[in-house]
Amino acid sequence: KQEVTQIPAALSVPEGENLVLNCSFTDSAIYNLQWFRQDPGKGLTSLLLIQSSQREQTSGRLNASLDKSSGRSTLYIAASQPGDSATYLCAVRSNDYKLSFGAGTTVTVRA
């Protein structure tokens, strides 16, 4: 059974600092990994999708890396802004196509 862990559960940074969010998974037989953000009471917004054959994906200030052998993915957000405050979740789709979510990291960017 795939277990997905996100550490830390919460972090607070001053505006302008780079954010580093971690996601680890126990079974390296994955199909893809997707990062989302969720604002309070809202649905999930897709940030980046990394297929199992890829090592990283980039979109604007966001960069996500994937290391299947070590069971890790990292989401980098450059030059954080108060609007980046949200909960960030990673989701791992295993080769049996089941999706497993981490508990999320709640980010607060202080102005």
Place this chain on the structure above:
Amino acid sequence: KAGVTQTPRYLIKTRGQQVTLSCSPISGHRSVSWYQQTPGQGLQFLFEYFSETQRNKGNFPGRFSGRQFSNSRSEMNVSTLELGDSALYLCASSGGTSVFFTGELFFGEGSRLTVL
């Protein structure tokens, strides 16, 4: 392009009742999946449909069921509601082009169910 639409957005039920939630995927998407989100358990996968066929199911009791129609719209039903079923129910669609391809997931805003 319209996003994933879930209805109703909010609803209140009492124990023992049943509820049906609806999800309209992004136009052209044939895969729809459902999730339950609670503060204690986080996001948990319920089931996934592709072209009217359930292709994956999470570890939920049989009170939770779903279906997908020929236009890709999906419904989920929860019978004999319990207090613990109070949650945000999220639906996501994906533009997978075959039964064995799963692409990027796009989520709706969710249906918040409160069971009294």
